[in-house]
Amino acid sequence: QLVVAIGNPLGFESTVTAGVVSALGRSIRSVSGRTIEDVIQTDAALNPGNSGGPLVSSNGQVIGINTAIINGAQGICFAVASNTAQFVLSEIIRHGYVRRAYIGVAGQTAPVPRRHAVLAGVENKMGALLMQIEPDSPAARASLLPGDVVIRLDGVEINGVDDLIRALDHSRIDRTLSMDVLRLGRLRAIEIHPVGRKPAKQ
Known part of the structure:
Protein backbone atom coordinates (compact mmCIF):
# COMPACT_ATOMS: atom_id res chain seq x y z
CA GLN A 1 0.00 0.00 0.00
CA LEU A 2 1.29 3.44 -0.92
CA VAL A 3 1.80 5.85 1.97
CA VAL A 4 2.89 9.44 2.53
CA ALA A 5 4.79 10.72 5.58
CA ILE A 6 4.32 14.36 6.59
CA GLY A 7 6.54 16.28 8.99
CA ASN A 8 9.27 18.84 9.55
CA PRO A 9 12.50 16.87 8.96
CA LEU A 10 15.63 18.76 10.01
CA GLY A 11 13.57 21.92 10.35
CA PHE A 12 12.16 21.90 6.80
CA GLU A 13 8.48 22.56 7.46
CA SER A 14 5.64 20.65 5.80
CA THR A 15 7.84 18.14 4.00
CA VAL A 16 6.21 15.15 2.30
CA THR A 17 7.89 11.84 1.47
CA ALA A 18 6.30 8.80 -0.16
CA GLY A 19 6.83 5.07 0.07
CA VAL A 20 5.07 1.80 0.72
CA VAL A 21 4.07 -0.22 3.77
CA SER A 22 6.97 -2.65 4.05
CA ALA A 23 5.57 -4.78 6.90
CA LEU A 24 2.96 -4.81 9.65
CA GLY A 25 3.01 -5.96 13.26
CA ARG A 26 6.66 -5.16 13.96
CA SER A 27 8.03 -4.69 17.48
CA ILE A 28 10.78 -2.19 18.25
CA ARG A 29 12.52 -1.20 21.48
CA SER A 30 12.44 2.40 22.60
CA VAL A 31 15.39 4.36 23.98
CA SER A 32 14.10 3.67 27.51
CA GLY A 33 14.12 -0.08 26.82
CA ARG A 34 10.34 -0.46 26.53
CA THR A 35 8.95 -2.54 23.68
CA ILE A 36 6.62 -0.75 21.26
CA GLU A 37 4.22 -3.26 19.75
CA ASP A 38 2.33 -3.43 16.47
CA VAL A 39 4.27 -0.78 14.56
CA ILE A 40 4.16 -0.21 10.80
CA GLN A 41 7.40 -0.52 8.84
CA THR A 42 7.67 1.79 5.85
CA ASP A 43 10.30 2.98 3.41
CA ALA A 44 8.89 6.52 3.25
CA ALA A 45 11.97 8.56 4.20
CA LEU A 46 11.93 9.80 7.81
CA ASN A 47 14.42 12.09 9.50
CA PRO A 48 14.64 13.86 12.88
CA GLY A 49 11.65 16.18 12.89
CA ASN A 50 9.27 13.69 11.26
CA SER A 51 8.42 12.11 14.62
CA GLY A 52 4.84 12.83 15.63
CA GLY A 53 3.75 13.54 12.08
CA PRO A 54 1.12 11.44 10.31
CA LEU A 55 1.68 8.49 8.02
CA VAL A 56 -1.17 8.74 5.53
CA SER A 57 -2.55 6.17 3.11
CA SER A 58 -3.08 6.95 -0.57
CA ASN A 59 -6.78 7.60 0.09
CA GLY A 60 -6.08 10.16 2.82
CA GLN A 61 -6.51 8.06 5.96
CA VAL A 62 -4.07 8.53 8.84
CA ILE A 63 -2.79 5.00 9.48
CA GLY A 64 0.11 5.77 11.81
CA ILE A 65 2.26 8.27 13.69
CA ASN A 66 5.86 8.54 12.47
CA THR A 67 8.08 7.32 15.27
CA ALA A 68 11.56 5.96 14.57
CA ILE A 69 14.28 5.06 12.12
CA ILE A 70 17.24 2.68 12.24
CA ASN A 71 20.42 4.71 11.94
CA GLY A 72 22.62 3.48 9.11
CA ALA A 73 19.81 1.56 7.42
CA GLN A 74 18.25 2.51 4.12
CA GLY A 75 14.47 2.75 4.02
CA ILE A 76 13.70 1.10 7.38
CA CYS A 77 11.37 3.46 9.20
CA PHE A 78 8.57 2.88 11.70
CA ALA A 79 5.23 4.41 12.62
CA VAL A 80 2.99 3.60 15.57
CA ALA A 81 -0.33 2.26 14.27
CA SER A 82 -3.20 4.74 14.50
CA ASN A 83 -5.27 2.26 16.54
CA THR A 84 -2.51 2.16 19.16
CA ALA A 85 -2.23 5.95 19.15
CA GLN A 86 -6.01 6.30 19.65
CA PHE A 87 -5.93 3.85 22.56
CA VAL A 88 -3.00 5.64 24.23
CA LEU A 89 -4.67 9.03 23.76
CA SER A 90 -7.94 7.82 25.27
CA GLU A 91 -6.10 6.35 28.28
CA ILE A 92 -4.21 9.61 28.86
CA ILE A 93 -7.39 11.67 28.58
CA ARG A 94 -9.30 9.42 30.99
CA HIS A 95 -6.59 8.48 33.48
CA GLY A 96 -3.59 10.73 32.85
CA TYR A 97 -1.41 7.77 31.89
CA VAL A 98 -1.61 4.38 30.16
CA ARG A 99 -2.70 1.79 32.70
CA ARG A 100 -0.77 -1.46 33.00
Missing part, protein backbone atom coordinates in the same frame (compact mmCIF):
# COMPACT_ATOMS: atom_id res chain seq x y z
CA ALA A 101 -1.25 -4.42 35.30
CA TYR A 102 1.48 -4.46 37.97
CA ILE A 103 2.80 -7.57 39.73
CA GLY A 104 6.13 -6.32 41.09
CA VAL A 105 8.87 -8.39 39.46
CA ALA A 106 12.11 -7.85 37.59
CA GLY A 107 13.15 -10.53 35.14
CA GLN A 108 14.82 -11.53 31.92
CA THR A 109 14.22 -13.90 29.05
CA ALA A 110 15.87 -17.26 29.67
CA PRO A 111 15.89 -20.71 28.05
CA VAL A 112 13.84 -23.50 29.60
CA PRO A 113 16.11 -26.57 30.00
CA ARG A 114 14.82 -29.36 27.79
CA ARG A 115 14.69 -31.87 30.63
CA HIS A 116 12.62 -29.47 32.74
CA ALA A 117 10.19 -28.93 29.87
CA VAL A 118 9.82 -32.69 29.33
CA LEU A 119 9.37 -33.34 33.06
CA ALA A 120 6.74 -30.60 33.34
CA GLY A 121 5.01 -31.55 30.09
CA VAL A 122 5.37 -28.09 28.50
CA GLU A 123 6.61 -27.06 25.06
CA ASN A 124 8.22 -23.73 25.98
CA LYS A 125 11.80 -23.32 24.87
CA MET A 126 12.02 -19.91 26.54
CA GLY A 127 10.34 -18.26 29.51
CA ALA A 128 10.46 -15.20 31.78
CA LEU A 129 13.01 -15.83 34.54
CA LEU A 130 12.16 -13.83 37.67
CA MET A 131 15.25 -12.16 39.11
CA GLN A 132 13.72 -9.97 41.82
CA ILE A 133 10.42 -9.83 43.71
CA GLU A 134 9.35 -6.52 45.23
CA PRO A 135 8.25 -6.72 48.88
CA ASP A 136 4.50 -6.54 49.52
CA SER A 137 3.76 -6.76 45.79
CA PRO A 138 1.19 -9.03 44.10
CA ALA A 139 4.07 -11.36 43.18
CA ALA A 140 5.25 -11.53 46.80
CA ARG A 141 1.71 -12.20 48.02
CA ALA A 142 1.43 -14.98 45.41
CA SER A 143 4.63 -16.56 46.87
CA LEU A 144 6.63 -16.18 43.66
CA LEU A 145 10.36 -16.58 44.18
CA PRO A 146 13.52 -15.42 42.39
CA GLY A 147 14.47 -18.21 40.00
CA ASP A 148 10.88 -19.05 39.04
CA VAL A 149 10.34 -19.18 35.27
CA VAL A 150 6.94 -17.95 34.08
CA ILE A 151 5.70 -19.97 31.12
CA ARG A 152 1.99 -19.13 31.05
CA LEU A 153 -0.25 -16.33 32.34
CA ASP A 154 -4.03 -16.29 32.12
CA GLY A 155 -3.90 -18.90 29.36
CA VAL A 156 -1.29 -16.97 27.32
CA GLU A 157 2.01 -18.70 26.59
CA ILE A 158 4.98 -16.70 27.91
CA ASN A 159 8.22 -17.09 25.96
CA GLY A 160 10.13 -14.22 27.53
CA VAL A 161 9.92 -10.95 29.44
CA ASP A 162 8.38 -9.09 26.50
CA ASP A 163 5.53 -11.63 26.39
CA LEU A 164 4.96 -11.16 30.13
CA ILE A 165 4.87 -7.36 29.80
CA ARG A 166 2.54 -7.64 26.82
CA ALA A 167 0.18 -9.93 28.75
CA LEU A 168 -0.03 -7.54 31.71
CA ASP A 169 -2.24 -5.01 29.98
CA HIS A 170 -5.05 -2.93 31.48
CA SER A 171 -7.61 -5.71 30.96
CA ARG A 172 -5.90 -7.80 33.65
CA ILE A 173 -5.94 -5.16 36.40
CA ASP A 174 -7.73 -6.29 39.58
CA ARG A 175 -8.39 -9.81 38.27
CA THR A 176 -7.19 -13.05 39.83
CA LEU A 177 -5.13 -14.80 37.15
CA SER A 178 -3.65 -18.26 36.82
CA MET A 179 0.12 -18.35 36.33
CA ASP A 180 2.20 -21.44 35.49
CA VAL A 181 5.81 -21.33 36.60
CA LEU A 182 8.69 -23.75 36.60
CA ARG A 183 10.37 -23.96 40.00
CA LEU A 184 13.40 -26.22 40.28
CA GLY A 185 12.19 -28.04 37.19
CA ARG A 186 8.67 -28.69 38.50
CA LEU A 187 5.51 -27.09 37.17
CA ARG A 188 3.54 -25.04 39.70
CA ALA A 189 0.16 -23.37 39.29
CA ILE A 190 -0.09 -20.04 41.12
CA GLU A 191 -2.88 -17.51 41.44
CA ILE A 192 -1.86 -13.88 41.21
CA HIS A 193 -3.90 -10.66 41.46
CA PRO A 194 -2.31 -7.80 39.46
CA VAL A 195 -3.16 -4.26 40.48
CA GLY A 196 -3.07 -0.94 38.70
CA ARG A 197 -0.23 1.40 39.56
CA LYS A 198 0.54 4.88 38.35
CA PRO A 199 3.95 4.91 36.67
CA ALA A 200 6.79 6.69 38.44
CA LYS A 201 7.75 10.08 37.07
CA GLN A 202 10.94 10.03 35.01
Whole structure:
Protein backbone atom coordinates (compact mmCIF):
# COMPACT_ATOMS: atom_id res chain seq x y z
CA GLN A 1 0.00 0.00 0.00
CA LEU A 2 1.29 3.44 -0.92
CA VAL A 3 1.80 5.85 1.97
CA VAL A 4 2.89 9.44 2.53
CA ALA A 5 4.79 10.72 5.58
CA ILE A 6 4.32 14.36 6.59
CA GLY A 7 6.54 16.28 8.99
CA ASN A 8 9.27 18.84 9.55
CA PRO A 9 12.50 16.87 8.96
CA LEU A 10 15.63 18.76 10.01
CA GLY A 11 13.57 21.92 10.35
CA PHE A 12 12.16 21.90 6.80
CA GLU A 13 8.48 22.56 7.46
CA SER A 14 5.64 20.65 5.80
CA THR A 15 7.84 18.14 4.00
CA VAL A 16 6.21 15.15 2.30
CA THR A 17 7.89 11.84 1.47
CA ALA A 18 6.30 8.80 -0.16
CA GLY A 19 6.83 5.07 0.07
CA VAL A 20 5.07 1.80 0.72
CA VAL A 21 4.07 -0.22 3.77
CA SER A 22 6.97 -2.65 4.05
CA ALA A 23 5.57 -4.78 6.90
CA LEU A 24 2.96 -4.81 9.65
CA GLY A 25 3.01 -5.96 13.26
CA ARG A 26 6.66 -5.16 13.96
CA SER A 27 8.03 -4.69 17.48
CA ILE A 28 10.78 -2.19 18.25
CA ARG A 29 12.52 -1.20 21.48
CA SER A 30 12.44 2.40 22.60
CA VAL A 31 15.39 4.36 23.98
CA SER A 32 14.10 3.67 27.51
CA GLY A 33 14.12 -0.08 26.82
CA ARG A 34 10.34 -0.46 26.53
CA THR A 35 8.95 -2.54 23.68
CA ILE A 36 6.62 -0.75 21.26
CA GLU A 37 4.22 -3.26 19.75
CA ASP A 38 2.33 -3.43 16.47
CA VAL A 39 4.27 -0.78 14.56
CA ILE A 40 4.16 -0.21 10.80
CA GLN A 41 7.40 -0.52 8.84
CA THR A 42 7.67 1.79 5.85
CA ASP A 43 10.30 2.98 3.41
CA ALA A 44 8.89 6.52 3.25
CA ALA A 45 11.97 8.56 4.20
CA LEU A 46 11.93 9.80 7.81
CA ASN A 47 14.42 12.09 9.50
CA PRO A 48 14.64 13.86 12.88
CA GLY A 49 11.65 16.18 12.89
CA ASN A 50 9.27 13.69 11.26
CA SER A 51 8.42 12.11 14.62
CA GLY A 52 4.84 12.83 15.63
CA GLY A 53 3.75 13.54 12.08
CA PRO A 54 1.12 11.44 10.31
CA LEU A 55 1.68 8.49 8.02
CA VAL A 56 -1.17 8.74 5.53
CA SER A 57 -2.55 6.17 3.11
CA SER A 58 -3.08 6.95 -0.57
CA ASN A 59 -6.78 7.60 0.09
CA GLY A 60 -6.08 10.16 2.82
CA GLN A 61 -6.51 8.06 5.96
CA VAL A 62 -4.07 8.53 8.84
CA ILE A 63 -2.79 5.00 9.48
CA GLY A 64 0.11 5.77 11.81
CA ILE A 65 2.26 8.27 13.69
CA ASN A 66 5.86 8.54 12.47
CA THR A 67 8.08 7.32 15.27
CA ALA A 68 11.56 5.96 14.57
CA ILE A 69 14.28 5.06 12.12
CA ILE A 70 17.24 2.68 12.24
CA ASN A 71 20.42 4.71 11.94
CA GLY A 72 22.62 3.48 9.11
CA ALA A 73 19.81 1.56 7.42
CA GLN A 74 18.25 2.51 4.12
CA GLY A 75 14.47 2.75 4.02
CA ILE A 76 13.70 1.10 7.38
CA CYS A 77 11.37 3.46 9.20
CA PHE A 78 8.57 2.88 11.70
CA ALA A 79 5.23 4.41 12.62
CA VAL A 80 2.99 3.60 15.57
CA ALA A 81 -0.33 2.26 14.27
CA SER A 82 -3.20 4.74 14.50
CA ASN A 83 -5.27 2.26 16.54
CA THR A 84 -2.51 2.16 19.16
CA ALA A 85 -2.23 5.95 19.15
CA GLN A 86 -6.01 6.30 19.65
CA PHE A 87 -5.93 3.85 22.56
CA VAL A 88 -3.00 5.64 24.23
CA LEU A 89 -4.67 9.03 23.76
CA SER A 90 -7.94 7.82 25.27
CA GLU A 91 -6.10 6.35 28.28
CA ILE A 92 -4.21 9.61 28.86
CA ILE A 93 -7.39 11.67 28.58
CA ARG A 94 -9.30 9.42 30.99
CA HIS A 95 -6.59 8.48 33.48
CA GLY A 96 -3.59 10.73 32.85
CA TYR A 97 -1.41 7.77 31.89
CA VAL A 98 -1.61 4.38 30.16
CA ARG A 99 -2.70 1.79 32.70
CA ARG A 100 -0.77 -1.46 33.00
CA ALA A 101 -1.25 -4.42 35.30
CA TYR A 102 1.48 -4.46 37.97
CA ILE A 103 2.80 -7.57 39.73
CA GLY A 104 6.13 -6.32 41.09
CA VAL A 105 8.87 -8.39 39.46
CA ALA A 106 12.11 -7.85 37.59
CA GLY A 107 13.15 -10.53 35.14
CA GLN A 108 14.82 -11.53 31.92
CA THR A 109 14.22 -13.90 29.05
CA ALA A 110 15.87 -17.26 29.67
CA PRO A 111 15.89 -20.71 28.05
CA VAL A 112 13.84 -23.50 29.60
CA PRO A 113 16.11 -26.57 30.00
CA ARG A 114 14.82 -29.36 27.79
CA ARG A 115 14.69 -31.87 30.63
CA HIS A 116 12.62 -29.47 32.74
CA ALA A 117 10.19 -28.93 29.87
CA VAL A 118 9.82 -32.69 29.33
CA LEU A 119 9.37 -33.34 33.06
CA ALA A 120 6.74 -30.60 33.34
CA GLY A 121 5.01 -31.55 30.09
CA VAL A 122 5.37 -28.09 28.50
CA GLU A 123 6.61 -27.06 25.06
CA ASN A 124 8.22 -23.73 25.98
CA LYS A 125 11.80 -23.32 24.87
CA MET A 126 12.02 -19.91 26.54
CA GLY A 127 10.34 -18.26 29.51
CA ALA A 128 10.46 -15.20 31.78
CA LEU A 129 13.01 -15.83 34.54
CA LEU A 130 12.16 -13.83 37.67
CA MET A 131 15.25 -12.16 39.11
CA GLN A 132 13.72 -9.97 41.82
CA ILE A 133 10.42 -9.83 43.71
CA GLU A 134 9.35 -6.52 45.23
CA PRO A 135 8.25 -6.72 48.88
CA ASP A 136 4.50 -6.54 49.52
CA SER A 137 3.76 -6.76 45.79
CA PRO A 138 1.19 -9.03 44.10
CA ALA A 139 4.07 -11.36 43.18
CA ALA A 140 5.25 -11.53 46.80
CA ARG A 141 1.71 -12.20 48.02
CA ALA A 142 1.43 -14.98 45.41
CA SER A 143 4.63 -16.56 46.87
CA LEU A 144 6.63 -16.18 43.66
CA LEU A 145 10.36 -16.58 44.18
CA PRO A 146 13.52 -15.42 42.39
CA GLY A 147 14.47 -18.21 40.00
CA ASP A 148 10.88 -19.05 39.04
CA VAL A 149 10.34 -19.18 35.27
CA VAL A 150 6.94 -17.95 34.08
CA ILE A 151 5.70 -19.97 31.12
CA ARG A 152 1.99 -19.13 31.05
CA LEU A 153 -0.25 -16.33 32.34
CA ASP A 154 -4.03 -16.29 32.12
CA GLY A 155 -3.90 -18.90 29.36
CA VAL A 156 -1.29 -16.97 27.32
CA GLU A 157 2.01 -18.70 26.59
CA ILE A 158 4.98 -16.70 27.91
CA ASN A 159 8.22 -17.09 25.96
CA GLY A 160 10.13 -14.22 27.53
CA VAL A 161 9.92 -10.95 29.44
CA ASP A 162 8.38 -9.09 26.50
CA ASP A 163 5.53 -11.63 26.39
CA LEU A 164 4.96 -11.16 30.13
CA ILE A 165 4.87 -7.36 29.80
CA ARG A 166 2.54 -7.64 26.82
CA ALA A 167 0.18 -9.93 28.75
CA LEU A 168 -0.03 -7.54 31.71
CA ASP A 169 -2.24 -5.01 29.98
CA HIS A 170 -5.05 -2.93 31.48
CA SER A 171 -7.61 -5.71 30.96
CA ARG A 172 -5.90 -7.80 33.65
CA ILE A 173 -5.94 -5.16 36.40
CA ASP A 174 -7.73 -6.29 39.58
CA ARG A 175 -8.39 -9.81 38.27
CA THR A 176 -7.19 -13.05 39.83
CA LEU A 177 -5.13 -14.80 37.15
CA SER A 178 -3.65 -18.26 36.82
CA MET A 179 0.12 -18.35 36.33
CA ASP A 180 2.20 -21.44 35.49
CA VAL A 181 5.81 -21.33 36.60
CA LEU A 182 8.69 -23.75 36.60
CA ARG A 183 10.37 -23.96 40.00
CA LEU A 184 13.40 -26.22 40.28
CA GLY A 185 12.19 -28.04 37.19
CA ARG A 186 8.67 -28.69 38.50
CA LEU A 187 5.51 -27.09 37.17
CA ARG A 188 3.54 -25.04 39.70
CA ALA A 189 0.16 -23.37 39.29
CA ILE A 190 -0.09 -20.04 41.12
CA GLU A 191 -2.88 -17.51 41.44
CA ILE A 192 -1.86 -13.88 41.21
CA HIS A 193 -3.90 -10.66 41.46
CA PRO A 194 -2.31 -7.80 39.46
CA VAL A 195 -3.16 -4.26 40.48
CA GLY A 196 -3.07 -0.94 38.70
CA ARG A 197 -0.23 1.40 39.56
CA LYS A 198 0.54 4.88 38.35
CA PRO A 199 3.95 4.91 36.67
CA ALA A 200 6.79 6.69 38.44
CA LYS A 201 7.75 10.08 37.07
CA GLN A 202 10.94 10.03 35.01
